[in-house]
Amino acid sequence: MNKSILVLGTIASLLLGGTAFAQDSLVFAVVPKAMNNPFFDLARDGCEARAKELGNVTCTYIGPVEHEAATQAQIIEDLITQGVDGLAISVSDIAAATTVINRAVEAGIPVITFDSDAPDSQRSAYVGTDNKQFGTALGELLLQVKPDGGTYGMISGGAAAPNLALRVDGVREALAGSAWTEVPGSPTFSNDDIALAVQQMGDLKTANPDIDAIVPVGGWPMFAPDGWKNFVDGFKADVDSKALALVVADTLPQQLQLLSEGYAHGLVGQRPYEMGQVAMDTLLALTKGETVEDIIYTGVDVVTAENVADFLK
Structure with a gap:
């Protein structure tokens, strides 16, 4: 089966049949470059944990199985059609992403980028690493x-x-x-x-x-x-x-x-878990009409043999 069809079918199931889309809940979609990259699993964990803390927010994590810019753009198009309340996107390709980001904003959906930016798009903020x-x-x-x-x-x-x-x-x-x-x-x-x-x-x-x-x-x-x-x-x-x-x-x-x-x-x-957390906070602020910083850096860590034990804890 075509991977794009499979992923988009999964989105449709989540959007139409899941309990996550209760009317009193805001649905923020986090779209990574690829779902088979364990780096983005940590961003997913952060957004889901923060959404649970917020109570009225659901984090929907969905993206291409592999790194495919065209598939990512298709997934974002589908999320726009379904009317999610906010989008956080790790940009695979600037040109492709800018087009769909601008379309989402024109549809009234707040958009931020995380991990990878499209700075000339109409996104409201970038969350992640310098x-x-x-x-x-x-x-x-x-x-x-x-x-x-x-x-x-x-x-x-x-x-x-x-x-x-x-x-x-x-x-x-x-x-x-x-x-x-x-x-x-x-x-x-x-x-x-x-x-x-x-x-x-x-x-x-x-x-x-x-x-x-x-x-x-x-x-x-x-x-x-x-x-x-x-x-x-x-x-x-x-x-x-x-x-x-x-x-x-x-x-x-x-x-x-x-x-x-x-x-x-x-x-x-990098700090992908924090990226997921901050993405939820930033999208929530945008849905409330609040002003957010254009660039929100989450910091870096330098690890060597001398301090690796501290990080393993």
Whole structure:
């Protein structure tokens, strides 16, 4: 069955048959880039927990199964038709998302973005990470781990994802003027595909046998712990000596565990749970006619072997 049809059918079931859409309840839809990305599970958990605390709000979490910008746009169109009370969207593609965001606003539905922005759309606010600063933090952490420099490559997700482009720029700016140089063909684009991201780790090492660092600007390859371990185990002596430095975005529990076991040198984390919470508060304020900040940053965390135990708690 076509995945778009399956997802949209699920939406119709939720909207038409679920108890969540009681007349005295506000329904806020959270639309991630992909539902098979565990990063967004935490945003879902945050929005659902906050909605429960608010009492009169329901968080409906629905998006493409995989990273597909066209499917995301179709899902948002359907949510507009169904008349949800607010939308929080992690933008896969700026052009596609801007069109549907503007349509939702014209239909009277408050819209915010989270995680990934469409700044020229009519959305009311962006909730999430300062992605340029996030990329800068990744680059600075690499400088801390391996100050003598060398060659590095990056792994990104969707080529049209605005938040990831900002992270790549941030890494490059942090390393500009240092002894680090980027290998040809970097970044590779995994399209948020976890298995492909793991494969691209190996591809970068094969194409550049003497590469000194790999910096995924999203946590995708570490979201498959066994695959990540298999890659690192092939070069464990180099990783242990920091001949091959591994500095990775995000701090999901499985990543923290891998770091604690010596399978990476450092992580720069976002706060997706807080994104989900703040998204609910912001949409509620907008439905009340209140003014909200245009940009609401949720902060980052830098984690190394020295403080990973605190984060694992």
